Amino acid sequence: MRSLFIASLMGATALPALAEEVNVYSHRQPELLKPLTDAFTEATGITVNTAYVEKGMVERLKAEGDRSPADLIMTVDVARLGEVKDAGVTQPVEDEALDVVPETLRDADDQWFGLTTRARIVYASKERVADGEVTSYEDLADPKWKGRICTRPFTHDYNVALTAAYLAHHGPEETRAWLEGVKANLAKPAEGSDRAQVKSIWAGECDISLGNTYYMGKMLEDEEQKEWAESVRIVFPVFEDGGTHVNVSGVAMTASSPNKEAAAKLMEFLVSDEAQKIYAETNYEFPVSDHVERSEIVKSWGEFTPDSTPLSEISKLRPEALTLIEDVNFDG
Structure with a gap:
């Protein structure tokens, strides 16, 4: 079932099942996430399958229910993060690695976490x-x-x-x-x-x-x-x-994640110094981690x-x- 993820969402030919993978539904175009997912795969060997879901994210997850192949939701704006939480399609994640995300930039119930700010x-x-x-x-x-x-x-x-x-x-x-x-x-x-x-x-x-x-x-x-x-x-x-x-791009784990362990590893990676630096350099965003420097062009805009x-x-x-x-x- 999981190996049909890309085929079912993008019309591609089904691929053989892999040992470990994470399936991501994203409001952001996959090419914007590719530098991050490539670095994660290189570091862990875990494949990341990303499907761009521009509209109807909540409706899709509700329709798929427990059979959904999605492990993580990656989206922009606190409104969309709040929407998926309110719809009951996410689950809380308790992970010390995610404590790097300030309390003001995460859900009070640990249902979603900010990854970058703008x-x-x-x-x-x-x-x-x-x-x-x-x-x-x-x-x-x-x-x-x-x-x-x-x-x-x-x-x-x-x-x-x-x-x-x-x-x-x-x-x-x-x-x-x-x-x-x-x-x-x-x-x-x-x-x-x-x-x-x-x-x-x-x-x-x-x-x-x-x-x-x-x-x-x-x-x-x-x-x-x-x-x-x-x-x-x-x-x-x-x-x-x-x-x-400020607003955020953020991540949440789906309520029915079939690859929870691998998905948690990707969440941990996304708040790591390496991933935060990639965000800062490629997307002109502010890292959520205080000890990761902004890119030079972002620094030029001044402090606030x-x-x-x-x-x-x-x-x-x-x-x-x-x-x-x-x-x-x-x-x-």
């Missing part, structure tokens, strides 16, 4: 935004930004998580007022991706946008997008009573203080945050 920051025009002009998330609702802000839809997971973090700091009434203020300041309707907003700044359509830090690295390595990236600088806003909002609100708390507030976003018709 900050939700402001991209600001080098030409039209002065140093120190934007300092906080709260400031984005100030009328001084009217007609100057671009953003992807706020119903997107990244902005839902940011809104949930705002909710954790300020409560529902202030969060609703903040959403209305930011919407009133938009230069155009919320649409597109984080990179598209940087292109809009470059084109003079707006002056600041919300985005994830790693997109700066991705844009700089793209010949077409490099010019967009060079037109902006990264600003690390903070909550008035906290730090900069991550917000201390546990992501497990933010995950619980996600449904309320989404309701507020929809109530103000932010994307309308």
Whole structure:
């Protein structure tokens, strides 16, 4: 059954069964994980089969039930990690090696663990935004930004998580007022991706946008997008009573994992210094381990203080945050 994993998910020819393997359902493209899985296989001899499941992860796991070949779920955003936990398709993992993950970046019940972090920051025009002009998330609702802000839809997971973090700091009434203020300041309707907003700044359509830090690295390595990236600088806003909002890529073990021992070894590897360094160098993300250095380009973006609100708390507030976003018709 397990040797049919790749065949059943990707239409490939069935392969002979291997002595040890780990089957991963991933929201991230397999090529982004390949440097990590290759290093793990080289170190352990354990094969990693990765299937890209862009949508319907929970539905797929529920449908497969105990017969699911999946051992691990790898995904981005605390919202998706909270979703798989709430659906009952994961199991707790107690492993001392995973203690390297700070408590704020893991589930309180050990159902999921952050592997890397990325900050939700402001991209600001080098030409039209002065140093120190934007300092906080709260400031984005100030009328001084009217007609100057671009953003992807706020119903997107990244902005839902940011809104949930705002909710954790300020409560529902202030969060609703903040959403209305930011919407009133938009230069155009919320649409597109984080990179598209940087292109809009470059084109003079707006002056600041919300985005994830790693997109700066991705844009700089793209010949077409490099010019967009060079037109902006990264600003690390903070909550008035906290730090900069961060989100994670993370991992969870499925409730029916057929290869638990091998899967646990992969989880241990993913938080090791070797794997954390690979993340830092190839994906422009921040390691969860404090003693692993950031890549040189990531260092160049400057230092910041991550917000201390546990992501497990933010995950619980996600449904309320989404309701507020929809109530103000932010994307309308």
